[in-house]
Amino acid sequence: MTGSGGKRVEVKAPMSGVFYRRPAPEVAPYVEIGTEVKKKQVLGLLETMKVFQKIKSKISGRVVEIIVENETPVKDDEVLFVIETD
């Protein structure tokens, strides 16, 4: 948001489901704002009809936005994260 001039890449839900930021309630979230991530790093989970899918980053960069709260239903194609590259 602070326009550091990097490229912003959205990570979207591949289908509708319930979005989770952490693998278990007692565990820390996969990422926070500011976390440096690698390509294919897990950012969150999506549960659809009892099946869990990993939500992975498409690029290496830094998490600049986490749009959806933990344990919230999301629609197909809804933006979950924004990753900024240098």
Added chain:
Amino acid sequence: MPKFKKILIANRGEIALRIVRACKELGIHAVAAYSEADAESMAVKLADESVCIGEAVSSKSYLNIDNILQAAKTTGAEAIHPGYGYLAEKEAFARACQSEGVVFIGPTPENLSLAGDKIAGKQKMIEAGVPVIPSSSGGVESLDDAWSIAEEIGYPVMIKSSAGGGGRGIRICNDEEMLAEEFPIARMEAGAAFGNNEVYIEKFIENPRHIEFQILADKHGNIIHLFERECSIQRRFQKLIEEAPSPRLDEELRQKMGKAAVRAAKAISYFNAGTVEFLLDEQGDFYFIEINSRIQVEHPITEMITGVDLVKEQIRLAAGEPLGYDSSDLSIQGWAIECRINAEDPERNFLPSPGTITEYHAPGGYGVRLDTHLHQGYELPIYYDSLIAKLISYDATREGAISIMKRALGEYRMRPLKTTIPLYLRVMDDPDFRSGSFDTGYITRFVPDEDEDEDDED
């Protein structure tokens, strides 16, 4: 005739509808208990009465014992039918019903306890002379113990969760090295999934068939079987296509297995409807796996070939009525096949396919039975599993049942959902399926059994 005037149905989807229908036919007032996500469901629409039991997430509704018992009380239901899954096999729920004075339509809490504890259950089977798979005599705590047991019973072996079920948490190990790698992971997984990290080790039977026997038992000690179901067509231990009878069994083997199934049920003083599962190896030796203490998803095929309505029998038996017939009064009439239609994409590693049905056409005609809650405009909730319909074909012969299934699968439309129908169409044309020669590894010929993780398409 019915003792119950009102039954609460604590489930959803096709099985809730199945139970609503049985109640209506019996003249019993059906109360559908539903979550907020299922307010518009077919079971709710067709029930005589309905009651919301909580939020969409199952833990806050279909798994919430307090809410369900409260719903039974406020609606004045005398009995609860749990369907399958959710609370159907939870001992704590059966006990809670008992202490609240509501009849649990299913086995006794003691049955559920023994059926849920695979190690104790197996010991009972050994005592009753039911053949079991060679395994550790109890939980295995250390890798050293695991190694020595595996050495004794011979590789390949499986690591299984003592508290688990439904095929989850099973790991197959071909040698010592694999066992060393998988053993600690299996314990962690068991702890995470079932709240109990105890695992045991069992011989892995190669190329087995999965054969199960339907059991009915009354409160007066009468236990009978209603023949077998062939459930070998599975993916990752989840059944996809079932048939009754099994093309593998002859009359001699059927009698032998049927007797063992009844012995197994008697060994734990089983009550109500249940299923005794066996693995059958290539030599014709069979081994007890477990007793499923609920109505099974695939119960309709047994109904088709025996003429016995199993859900009505569950209700009647729960009310304390005697069976009134025995195995000699029953015979196998014709052949039935069930395809479990899942909202999953076989082309994309069976990923779920949620969505709203914009174009729906249900198959029909001679020999077709369809158990489903789907309809035009139905939106699949994201919260529940992907089984959306059970298509059953029935005819005098196996060949006839296959032809009807193929025709009915071809008629079935539910756009834009991706389903397992295209896979089943291929199976119906497969020479090995048609000749009845397959085992539990069969489906991997059509769909590679790869890891979902393997990686994504970017």
